[in-house]
Amino acid sequence: MTHPAPARATPALAVEDxxxxxxxxxxxxxxxxxxxxxxxxxxxxxxxxxKSTLLRVVAGLERPDEGRVRLDGRLVAGxxxxxxxxxxxxxxxxxxxxxxxxLSVAENIGFGLRGRPAAAREAAASLLEQVGxxxxxxxxxxxxxxxxxxxxxxxxxxxxxPRLLLLDEPFSNLDRRMRDRVRDETVALLxxxxxxxxxxxHDPEEALAVATRIALMRRGRVVQVATGEALYRRPASxxxxxxxxxxxxxxxxxxxxxxxxxxxxxxxxxxxxxAAVRVCLRPEAVRVGPAGSGADAQVVxxxxxxxxxxxxxxxxxxxxxxxxxxxGTGPYGPGDAVGLTLRDGAALVFPDEDAEG
Amino acid sequence: xxxxxxxxxALPAPARLRPGAWTLAAxxxxxxxxxxxxxxxxxxxxxxxxxxxxxxxxVLPQAIRDTALLLxxxxxxxxxxxxxxxxxxxxxxxxxRRILDWALLLPLAVPTYIAAYAYLDLxxxxxxxxxxxxxxxxYARPRDLALPDLRSLPGCILLLGxxxxxxxxxxxxxxxxxxxxxxxxxxxCLGLRPAxxxxxxxxxxxxxxxxxxxxxxLLEALNxxxxxxxxxVRTLTVxxxxxxxNRSDLPGAAGIALALLLACLALIGLERAARRGRxxxxxxxxxxxxxxxxxxxxxALAAAGACLVPVALGFLAxxxxxxxEAARRLRVAGLSDALLSESLNTLRFSALATLVAxxxxxxxxxxxxxxxxxxxxxxxxxxxxxxxxxxxxxxIGLMPPLAAVDGALDxxxxxxxxxxxxxxxxxTGFALVYAYVVRFLAIAVGTGEAGxxxxxxxxxxxxxxxxxxxxxxxxxxxxxxxWPAVLGGALLVFVDCVKELPATLLLRPLNVETLATHxxxxxxxxxxxDGAVAALLIxxxxxxxxxxxxxxxxxxx
Numbered sequence: 001m002t003h004p005a006p007a008r009a010t011p012a013l014a015v016e017d018x019x020x021x022x023x024x025x026x027x028x029x030x031x032x033x034x035x036x037x038x039x040x041x042x043x044x045x046x047x048x049x050x051k052s053t054l055l056r057v058v059a060g061l062e063r064p065d066e067g068r069v070r071l072d073g074r075l076v077a078g079x080x081x082x083x084x085x086x087x088x089x090x091x092x093x094x095x096x097x098x099x100x101x102x103l104s105v106a107e108n109i110g111f112g113l114r115g116r117p118a119a120a121r122e123a124a125a126s127l128l129e130q131v132g133x134x135x136x137x138x139x140x141x142x143x144x145x146x147x148x149x150x151x152x153x154x155x156x157x158x159x160x161x162p163r164l165l166l167l168d169e170p171f172s173n174l175d176r177r178m179r180d181r182v183r184d185e186t187v188a189l190l191x192x193x194x195x196x197x198x199x200x201x202h203d204p205e206e207a208l209a210v211a212t213r214i215a216l217m218r219r220g221r222v223v224q225v226a227t228g229e230a231l232y233r234r235p236a237s238x239x240x241x242x243x244x245x246x247x248x249x250x251x252x253x254x255x256x257x258x259x260x261x262x263x264x265x266x267x268x269x270x271x272x273x274x275a276a277v278r279v280c281l282r283p284e285a286v287r288v289g290p291a292g293s294g295a296d297a298q299v300v301x302x303x304x305x306x307x308x309x310x311x312x313x314x315x316x317x318x319x320x321x322x323x324x325x326x327x328g329t330g331p332y333g334p335g336d337a338v339g340l341t342l343r344d345g346a347a348l349v350f351p352d353e354d355a356e357g
Numbered sequence: 358x359x360x361x362x363x364x365x366x367a368l369p370a371p372a373r374l375r376p377g378a379w380t381l382a383a384x385x386x387x388x389x390x391x392x393x394x395x396x397x398x399x400x401x402x403x404x405x406x407x408x409x410x411x412x413x414x415x416v417l418p419q420a421i422r423d424t425a426l427l428l429x430x431x432x433x434x435x436x437x438x439x440x441x442x443x444x445x446x447x448x449x450x451x452x453x454r455r456i457l458d459w460a461l462l463l464p465l466a467v468p469t470y471i472a473a474y475a476y477l478d479l480x481x482x483x484x485x486x487x488x489x490x491x492x493x494x495x496y497a498r499p500r501d502l503a504l505p506d507l508r509s510l511p512g513c514i515l516l517l518g519x520x521x522x523x524x525x526x527x528x529x530x531x532x533x534x535x536x537x538x539x540x541x542x543x544x545x546c547l548g549l550r551p552a553x554x555x556x557x558x559x560x561x562x563x564x565x566x567x568x569x570x571x572x573x574x575l576l577e578a579l580n581x582x583x584x585x586x587x588x589x590v591r592t593l594t595v596x597x598x599x600x601x602x603n604r605s606d607l608p609g610a611a612g613i614a615l616a617l618l619l620a621c622l623a624l625i626g627l628e629r630a631a632r633r634g635r636x637x638x639x640x641x642x643x644x645x646x647x648x649x650x651x652x653x654x655x656x657a658l659a660a661a662g663a664c665l666v667p668v669a670l671g672f673l674a675x676x677x678x679x680x681x682e683a684a685r686r687l688r689v690a691g692l693s694d695a696l697l698s699e700s701l702n703t704l705r706f707s708a709l710a711t712l713v714a715x716x717x718x719x720x721x722x723x724x725x726x727x728x729x730x731x732x733x734x735x736x737x738x739x740x741x742x743x744x745x746x747x748x749x750x751x752x753i754g755l756m757p758p759l760a761a762v763d764g765a766l767d768x769x770x771x772x773x774x775x776x777x778x779x780x781x782x783x784x785t786g787f788a789l790v791y792a793y794v795v796r797f798l799a800i801a802v803g804t805g806e807a808g809x810x811x812x813x814x815x816x817x818x819x820x821x822x823x824x825x826x827x828x829x830x831x832x833x834x835x836x837x838x839x840w841p842a843v844l845g846g847a848l849l850v851f852v853d854c855v856k857e858l859p860a861t862l863l864l865r866p867l868n869v870e871t872l873a874t875h876x877x878x879x880x881x882x883x884x885x886x887d888g889a890v891a892a893l894l895i896x897x898x899x900x901x902x903x904x905x906x907x908x909x910x911x912x913x914x
Binding site for chain 1: 813815816818819820821822823824825826827834837838
């Protein structure tokens with residue numbers, strides 16, 4: 001007996017080959033992406049990569065020139081179809097919060113609830129209570145702190161019960177100290193309400209902290225979609241590797257299926273013999289031991305970071321300094337001779353995008 | 358409850374692309390503005406074969422010469438007075454500076470025809486000035502003391518110049534006040550004396566403001582019909598009016614109007630050219646404002662005097678005289694019924710036009726924000742061309758199409774109902790309101806745009822995402838935030854409608870008088886009954902927007 005394959009759940013959002021041009025600039029150049037119900041997906045990229053445009057296309061605030069957008073399987077944008085934003089049932093939290101200055105907190109939150117049953121209003125009131133702002137319902141947005149405004153904006157976007165919540169750089173207007181706390185609160189709220197969300201950010205750390213999956217964007221295209229861990233450990237390109245963290249790059253060539261570096265050979269399966277490559281070494285990829293335990297190096301500088309410290313190392317046969325992270329202050333200081341070895345699988349090898357040929 | 362909240366709402370069926378209702382409205386508005394101009398051209402071409410030779414030989418040369426001389430003279434005068442006064446109040450501190458700062462705007466409240474009306478009376482051989490001079494100097498008869506006659510081209514230039522200079526003063530003063538102190542200080546450090554700083558730094562930087570102000574003042578001079586006619590200067594505008602009213606020659610009037618329209622377009626072209634090709638924007642940082650240099654003694658007196666002269670000539674003398682005359686008239690005759698009904702007519706036409714203009718202006722200003730699309734801006738520019746078209750031209754251009762529509766409707770009603778409708782468009786004031794709207798739509802659009810520009814785009818987007826359509830977004834988000842600017846715009850439009858003379862003269866329904874036409878009638882007949890009261894009422898209404906303008910044009914911070 002064979003069971004029919006279970007039908008794949010309809011994605012909450014499906015973006016298919018969407019292109020969007022402003023004059024001669026291609027803001028989106030054939031983007032495809034799916035967000036499954038209950039997921040929080042982050043659109044990660046530099047400013048100008050098209051991530052905010054994609055968010056606006058999904059919301060219906062921008063009309064794509066090509067491609068289709070489906071919400072819960074329904075076509076909302078495509079050839080001859082352009083469902084206006086007010087009829088899409090999505091929530092959008094703006095980078096500047098976009099709170100209406102002429103309306104109180106309660107009126108802002110009630111703005112999207114017109115014509116909804118009383119239960120919706122009660123739910124909104126309960127949300128406001130959960131974020132600790134019940135006492136501010138009568139206040140005007142300008143009188144609130146930045147963190148409070150952020151929470152009002154979040155509650156306002158969530159109140160109508162959107163099928164999909166879009167967040168545009170939701171934490172970028174908060175100072176660093178407050179950002180982590182607000183971020184955790186936001187994630188907790190999204191989980192509790194079971195909200196499906198698509199978030200735009202330029203901060204890899206933020207994407208890793210919030211998202212179930214990350215879509216990395218570059219020049220109007222999605223270059224890799226993966227969980228945060230997969231994206232960090234197995235970036236598909238030099239660009240992805242560079243974007244997720246600071247990495248030292250060592251130019252090398254493939255010899256016998258391995259890239260030869262001053263720190264020793266790195267396995268590079270699948271790359272042609274003799275190809276120019278770059279070996280990316282993240283600060284945690286290198287083990288520091290006593291002199292003679294590996295490649296010879298000398299500590300030039302030690303930067304104390306609190307829980308960890310960063311060693312700047314001069315390595316024989318390597319231009320520039322190699323930076324290696326070690327827990328605490330570590331046993332080595334400036335002037336010490338050390339031996340370096342690579343941790344297994346921690347070094348990443350990519351074809352050299354900058355090399356000729 | 359939270360589960361309820363998170364449950365997706367039913368999606369409406371996918372909507373088809375909307376046909377662009379806004380684009381249609383904008384196109385209609387542009388058409389409303391362009392129709393009278395097209396009709397004008399058609400009318401001028403339709404004229405008899407003898408029309409153009411006649412115009413070219415007898416009417417146009419003299420009218421064009423007088424108009425050109427008038428514009429040149431008024432242009433020089435408004436630039437000198439407006440820029441000079443603006444620099445004095447912006448760069449120096451002296452007793453009375455705070456009052457003169459806003460008092461210099463007061464002549465804006467005095468329409469040119471009212472200034473002419475007041476001065477003709479004031480400077481009449483048996484008027485107060487000449488009588489006073491004669492008794493002072495011991496002359497017995499008017500002919501013994503021959504003052505230069507105000508009724509001449511130089512007289513007209515002086516009069517228009519001292520009434521219209523605020524158009525230059527207002528933007529130039531704002532620009533001087535916004536100017537970065539470091540530019541002036543750099544000039545001083547590079548070895549320029551204060552006077553040279555004005556000539557070589559401040560003046561060139563203020564060029565766009567001066568160009569804009571001068572073009573507005575000269576457009577106003579071209580629009581003027583009362584002052585020029587009272588003072589016996591046959592400008593193109595006066596010729597248009599006279600050709601129609603005295604000779605009922607519509608093609609002839611249209612022909613002259615076309616020449617006048619060319620002059621207006623040339624003025625706007627000149628203004629654009631004067632602004633082109635230079636950077637005037639300041640540095641990105643908020644500049645430190647220029648401090649005022651304190652003046653004392655004779656210098657302070659000279660500065661105060663120099664600023665007081667334009668205020669006195671442009672406002673205090675005519676308005677004060679009108680107030681005295683009006684008080685005398687009111688004491689003798691009270692407020693006549695005619696004057697009351699004329700006030701009501703003025704109010705009715707102006708209020709109606711203001712409502713239409715502001716609503717249409719908001720729609721045009723808001724459209725590009727609510728419905729994206731770049732080329733629509735061109736439609737808005739087209740629809741706001743009316744500010745450059747003198748009222749007389751507009752009126753002449755409106756007559757043929759409206760008469761045709763009236764005729765068609767009348768005929769239709771005769772066949773269908775057996776009774777005619779008469780002149781529905783031209784006879785009901787519809788034409789007048791139409792002309793007001795076309796002429797002052799640019800003000801409503803401009804203030805609407807200024808108000809909407811202060812509403813961040815994300816607020817409108819937020820309303821859309823939260824379930825409001827474009828119209829509801831405009832009503833519930835943009836309007837509540839932009840209403841001060843919109844209200845200010847409404848005030849400006851209303852006052853301009855109250856002051857408007859040429860279009861009102863030509864398009865008002867038969868036997869219907871407004872305050873402006875009443876004044877014109879008395880001035881034309883040489884009678885002095887209720888004229889001063891009507892004039893004073895118009896000036897009083899005209900004072901309202903001066904306060905608004907002053908607040909808007911004073912930089913904060």
